[in-house]
Amino acid sequence: MTRWLNDDEQRSWRAFAQASRLLIDRLDRDLQNEAGMPPTYYELLVLLSEAPQRTLRMSELARWTRSKPSRISHAVNKLEQSGWVRREHCEGDRRGWLAVLTDEGLAALQVAAPIHVESVRTRLVDALTPEQFRQLGEISQVLLDHLTKSD
Template sequence: MRLLTDRLERDLQTAAGMPPTYYELLVLLSEAPERTMRMSELAHWTNSKPSRISHAVNKLEQSGWVRRKHYEGDRRGWLATLTDEGLAALEKAAPRHLQSVRAHLIDLLTAEQIRQLGDISEVVLAHLTDEQQQH
């Protein structure tokens, strides 16, 4: 699996100039109402530490892809908003990333293998989620 993730990461970096963490954040923001989420929500949905998300959002902000502002009513909380430039970067990256995922995973499998992979993934995810909630 590590070879697959390394390849997908390399392809995304080459094609779009961004690591997978940035891509994931852009996707989450693009799907959020008004393309905006609290930084704490981004950390939750990416299963990342807030400091890691803050660092990534700083880089995205420097690229002009995300804008950050204080959450009204809570000066400690921050909101991240996907800019038009960030949406354009995501729209450029998405087809290339999908092409890479298809070439290195999906197109190699039969329909039955894809179904089995989904079933296996659900079992592993449920186990890891339960384990994480216990700690």
């Protein structure tokens, strides 16, 4: 039997769904317009910048971004064309590939990061009180734990 949403649940769900889509759209648009970088590329550069030796297996990038390997391969191809990433074979694994963040890629990330952070601050953090933002973090962690547990 379907457990339909009551009026309060329906209002909350719709507000959350619309706000989430609109927030991501605005953050993505700000990053693209101000830094000339698609959000997927930004995410990959951040992951690589935080990895030891600025290097991750392609399969790890796919896992972290919850993307298909073919999508990551396409994105890394574009990043290679920009000179921001290079690929290397994994030692001892003929089929494995590594993505390595280049100095040029790190420089591009250093330009884009303040733009992205300002966008997050303006569009999300500053719109909430510190207590609301803390609650958002707690709620988001509960959802993340629940959703990743069910995968």
